[in-house]
Amino acid sequence: MIQTITKPISFDEFVAWYPENADCKYELYNGAIIEMPLATGTHSNITGFITGELHVEIKRLKLPYSIPGACLLKPLDTEFGYQPDVIVLDKEEVAKEPHWPKESIVTLGSSVQLVMEVVSKTWHNDYMKKAGDYEVMGIPEYWIVDYLGLGGRRFLGNPKSPNLSIYTMVDGEYEVKQFREEDRIESGAFPELALTVNDIFNNP
Template identity: 60%
Template sequence: MIQAIPKTVSFDEFIAWYPQGSGCHYELHNGEIVEMPKPTGKHSRVAGFLIAELNFEIRRLKLPYFIPKEGVIKSVRDESGYEPDVIVIDERQVTDNPRWEKESIITQGSSVPLVIEVVSTNWSDDYALKLEEYEILGIFEYWIVDYLGLGGRRFIGNPKRPTISIYQFVEGEYQVCQFRENQRIESPIFPELNLTALQIFQAGQ
């Protein structure tokens, strides 16, 4: 039986509460436990495609990174925790996270060179809430893969189109470059990655 969701909790209370094997995913947003929408088949295919491509680059270039099956990123504030669609972790620095080995919890943004969120109906979380949190943590690179063009016009333009927004941490804040259609994406973490935005979007078709 799944426990009732408390109204407002700390990060540690959230982790202690988190029901294992329920088939549902949860995040902690400003002290409130949020049940995440179940990924659609297309969403899962896009995320899986990206994991496969990035793992290939990691092996090909012998980079000191790995992509865990699951992981929670803890906010600097003790009131939020997120499970991104893709987390790339630097194996040289992951030991700086005292809760990683036993709980798969990341507390140090410096050990995460890249986080990817594939946009769902709750797109505002990716473009606002998580963007701010990942920036505060100092995560070097953050991709928002909006393969359906769901984001607000102020984020992806008008008319709205499928867009990949790549945020890079520069001098304490994120700077964004956006990619659409046949544009080759440019990733500072994976500079030799040879993928267009369209190839990523087509993975969800």
């Protein structure tokens, strides 16, 4: 049985508490441990499909990138800790991380080439909190994969529809571009990636 902690804790305390071989994922929000709901089958399939496609590109182009199976991402000067659905790391930059390789923890935006979240019921975190934190960290590219169109109308328009949003760093700020249906995804980290939104959403 996993012991829960009710009082606010630091990121380091969260790392020390994190159970080995946990059946679910946990994230830290302002010192509070949050148990992440078990992903749906479609969510997991989309995550796996995108991971596989990016692995192919990394190998094909001999890019100095890696995709860890699990990774905690800590925004600067906060007591938050996220576990992205997919994170692409720069092998050279991640070697400068203070916790790496002893612990799979990333604290420097320069270590990250791309981070991706597949949207669930807690869409506010993906569109609002995480987007802001990733921007402050200087992470160059952030994908929000909203295959059910769960996000707010301010993000998806009205009527809402499924889409994939890519946030790209331009002059220290994110600019966002949305892709739907047969739109080909435009990725700065993987410019030759030949995928449409339907390729991703219909694959499962």
